Amino acid sequence: MSKSCTVGKIINILEQWAPKKLAYDWDNVGLQIGDLSAEVNCILTTLDVNEAVVDEAIEVGAQLIIAHHPLLFKPLKQINFAEPIGRVIRKLICSNIAVYAAHTNLDIASGGVNDWLATCLKLEEVKVMLPEYEEKLYKLHVYVPNSHVDEVDLALTHLGVGQLGDYSECSFRIQGTGTFKPEQGSDPFIGQKGEKEYVEETKLEYILPEPLIKPVITKLINVHPYEEPAYDLIELANQGRVQGLGRIGKLKHPIRLGQFAEQIKNTFQLQGLRITGDPEQIVAKVAVLGGSGEKYFRQAKRLGADVYVTGDLTFHQAQDAEALGLALIDPGHYIEKVMITGLQNDLKVKLADQTLDIEIVTTEVNTDPFIYM
Missing domain, CATH: 3.40.1390.30 (NIF3 (NGG1p interacting factor 3)-like)
Incomplete structure (x- = not known):
């Protein structure tokens, strides 16, 4: 497993789960400070970003802070290093630490x-x-030579395809014969150029939600033995997941x-x-x-x-x-601190699915301003 990746790749993984489109229009979610191409091998999760949290990130060697409450919420008219927000911004930039905010999108998202x-x-x-929001559902049909059915099925269901309520890895299989003729310029897995080929294939059918389409098709193309996999995507009227x-x-x-x-x-x-x-x-x-x-x-x-x-x-x-x-x-508002460990645990699983072994550290800084007496 890889011990590092980029800020941008981690954000892509996070936004497949809690896309920015879920956030309210008054909110300011997404990358707040930093470089999408910067390398990350340690992440710090926190509810808020203040100077103590930034010092903690420096101490643990984090290159990315993922916060719930945006550091930059209202428009800034100046960055004054004598002011708290100015000191925080300067310290983040000088330390090459990126900040990402997942706020109302993580409130609304399933599993958030x-x-x-x-x-x-x-x-x-x-x-x-x-x-x-109600997620759109699609039916995926993919045609696979019988020799590779289990390999393709495992790769797709691992991404979450075929989830029906409390049941996972749901599919339907139909046996048939696929035909094709490789033309000049092709590099066929089966058959000869210029000759029509007949192959015993299985048609796999799955339901998948709209956010999974891009990663699933990418994985399908990578794992399918054919140079040009045949597949169909059909939008369904079935009710999708409500968020x-x-x-x-x-x-x-x-x-x-x-x-x-x-x-x-x-x-x-x-x-x-x-x-x-x-x-x-x-x-x-x-x-x-x-x-x-x-x-x-x-x-x-x-x-x-x-x-x-x-x-x-x-x-x-x-x-x-x-x-x-x-x-x-x-x-109190501060019970949202559940996101600190919740995000750590769930993001670890999602990174592992991408063969990424990135350290995720939870903050030990208490940012609750209230004391009860």
Whole structure:
């Protein structure tokens, strides 16, 4: 496995999972500082980028910082080295450290921040709370000589082709005879130039989501024995994966609100949190949205949530939710820190799939500005 690659290649892998098109238009995701062609052998994951995090990146030898909150969010009118942001930018550039922000695109993406939060809360039957996108599905037909069927199938399903709900490696196979005549300039794997060839082949059929098309076709061309593989891509009317903000699911065992709040406090190692509602009431259905999600409490209620977990709740919104009979738990904005280890674990798998063995280090800097007294 390779121990290094470029900033650009790592970003391509990350954006196949959480493409920038998922981000809201007010957001600033993507490469913030750096060179796409720069070599990377160590990545630091963090919620925020401040001077302490940059110093940490220098210390561990990271060439790329992947953050959730963008370092550059509002337009800069100047870069003053006497100001905190100016010092950070200068230190990053002088140290050849790139910064990439995966913010609302990672919130919305399947397997991103809100799914990590739902996992931490041990929710079952999890669904998207605020649908934003529905992935298009395609049917891939590819014709393979029988001698190479298993090799091609393994390569494609390894990329995620043929996933149907909780079932993986799903395909359909049809036996038949392929015909072709190699012309001048060809370099046939089977047959002779100028002579029509008949080959016993298998037609493999798979379903795949739109984001996988490019890597799958690239892999297909590389692994298929034919110089010109024959394949078809057909857009389907089937419902694809829904992506969006927030998650809603059920607890395995209903629990009192006060007990659930204590579990959240322990799970996220919080000094304190705020709740509305009767601590003795039983909660079974839970909505969660990382960051600042107070404006979506009505959607949580419409979906039948007993309690809504989100940060940065304000007084009047909390009163309105209470009047609707929806309990609230505010563990603070900083619970989004789940992305630090979540990104490390999942990105390691995705890099390994590309035969890349890049070190990924999680920050030890606490960027939460609040202290509870």
